[in-house]
Amino acid sequence: MTDAIFQASVGELALVRPGGSPGLRAWDAADELLLDAAATRLQPESRVLVVDDQFGALTLGLAGHDVCTLADSAVLPNSLAANVARNPGLSVNLSVMNWRSVPSGPFDLVVLRIPRQAAYLAWILRWINGVLADGGQILAGGMIKHLPDRSVEVFSEAVVTDEVLPARKKARVVVCHGGSALVREWPDQWxxxxxxxxxxxxxxxxxxxxxxxxxxxxxxxxxxxxxxxxxxxxxxxxxxxxxxxxxxxxxxxxxxxxxxxxxxxxxxxxxxxxxxxxxxxxxxxxxxxxxxxxxxxxxxxxxxxxxxxxxxxxxxxxxxxxxxxxxxxxxxxxxxxxxxxxxxxxxxxxxxxxxxxxxxxxxxxxxxxxxxxxxxxxx
Missing domain, CATH: 3.40.50.150 (Vaccinia Virus protein VP39)
Incomplete structure (x- = not known):
């Protein structure tokens, strides 16, 4: 595994992607765009939820804030620990929650990596509605080629889109606020x-x-x-x-x-x-x-x-x-x-x-x- 340098608002981060194919980075342009969007919206007292960070780039990029990390994949805890060890001095919560043990809201800002499956995206957005603070925002981003089919429809059914940020390096971020749809009321949950x-x-x-x-x-x-x-x-x-x-x-x-x-x-x-x-x-x-x-x-x-x-x-x-x-x-x-x-x-x-x-x-x-x-x- 070879460290690569990721430029984030907290400074240069040495990141590695454990267990992946050689030459693959631990972040992409969607992570960069999400962190840039978060930097303009964060307040010192903001409580932040990061959902489905891939290898820790988002969590480390938000170091110093009150950040809770939630991920479906068991890859993230070890990846995050490996990358925190490469960046001593950052204040990062190493605890990663998952869908069998979810955090309690409310969260002022949710930073979400958009999944490839439309149904999973629909599920996440409905769950986020239940933990988002009044006036809270959702930043959802991903690489354009990996966005699921029907993304626009999925967002419109679950949340309210405020802004679609300009694409950069083939990545896209959508800014939303919460809707009324809840996961417990969704017939397609199972x-x-x-x-x-x-x-x-x-x-x-x-x-x-x-x-x-x-x-x-x-x-x-x-x-x-x-x-x-x-x-x-x-x-x-x-x-x-x-x-x-x-x-x-x-x-x-x-x-x-x-x-x-x-x-x-x-x-x-x-x-x-x-x-x-x-x-x-x-x-x-x-x-x-x-x-x-x-x-x-x-x-x-x-x-x-x-x-x-x-x-x-x-x-x-x-x-x-x-x-x-x-x-x-x-x-x-x-x-x-x-x-x-x-x-x-x-x-x-x-x-x-x-x-x-x-x-x-x-x-x-x-x-x-x-x-x-x-x-x-x-x-």
Whole structure:
């Protein structure tokens, strides 16, 4: 990781982007534009909320103010800590809240990175309406190419737009004040689908969760192999649904062998909250553990079976760097005789990547778009 210098109103900031592809910066023009807009609106007594800061640029750029940071991604806490350590002397609150543990308002200024998903943006704006102070403002910004479809409509339905600032370096910031729409009254807060078979229940998720209203086609390729894989897990064994999303893979494993211990891990706090909701629909009291984590936590135990449908994009960056990190973590946390069952897009060539971490990699199923592999450390 190489530090790069970010020019902010608090001075020069040395920032790094942990775990990303080499050469990627820890900030972009949207961060610059948001901080410039915030500087002209902040008062000494302002209480500020930063939502979905990416790697800490916004939080550090507002150092010295009363700032609370809230993020869906588990990447931010470690990134923020790494960047605070590179900039000693700044007054920064290292505590990062998430959607399972939200801060209380009121906030005078909300600085928001606009997400790529329109539904998640609609959810956030409605939630912000509930914590914004009277007369408070929202600064929402992002790179123009990453703004979701229907952005104008989403803003108009939830808040009142005061000004659209001139675009700069292909970034845009919108200045708003609160509206009357609240997230608890929004009918699209939860969406889902019914999965027939052993898991005969409705699986639901919040807006930040991938494929929340339909079964992902990659997961569809993997599901038929779960019964045989789960049957091979030893008595008192342990399963991990890694990058779990709404938890459909782990829930399917539990439905077949409810006596097993099943863990769920995802970088998104809304995904973990969705798994909590879906677990409540299962009978009995299964033994589970939830990890809001980027990959597998160092303190996590070893697993007899890891189920994985890895994401291949992080924000606007597409590639295999996330999958490689998950493969590495999975290999470190496999019990003796344990296996990884994973699905991936055929064009990504995961059979080559898997062989960097596992001695045995076999193809189980292939379709024109997807391939399912089983991997283990034993030959």
């Amino acid at each position: 969406k889902g689908y019914r999965l027939e078979g052993a898991l005969s229940c409705r699986v639901e998720a919040l807006p930040a969760v991938f494929a929340r209203d339909r079964l992902d086609i990659g997961t569809r390729e993997l599901l038929p192999l779960i019964p045989e894989a789960v049957a091979r897990v030893p008595e008192r064994g342990r399963i991990l649904d890694l990058a779990c999303g709404n938890g459909v893979l782990g829930l399917s494993a539990l439905a077949r062998r409810p006596e097993l211990e099943v863990h769920f891990s995802d970088v998104s706090s809304q995904a973990i909250a969705s798994v909590e909701r879906n677990l409540s629909s299962l009978p009995g009291s299964p033994t589970v553990q939830l990890w809001h984590q980027d990959g597998v936590a160092d303190e996590a135990p070893d697993y007899d079976l890891i189920l994985l449908n890895p994401p291949f994009h992080e924000g606007g960056v597409v590639g295999d760097h996330i999958a490689l990190r998950l493969f590495r973590d999975a290999a470190r946390h496999l019990a003796p005789g344990g296996r990884v069952l994973m699905v991936g897009n055929r064009h990504l060539g995961y059979h080559r990547s898997l062989k960097k971490y596992f001695r045995n990699v076999s193809q189980k199923v292939a379709s024109p778009r997807f391939v399912v592999f089983e991997a283990s450390r034993e030959p």
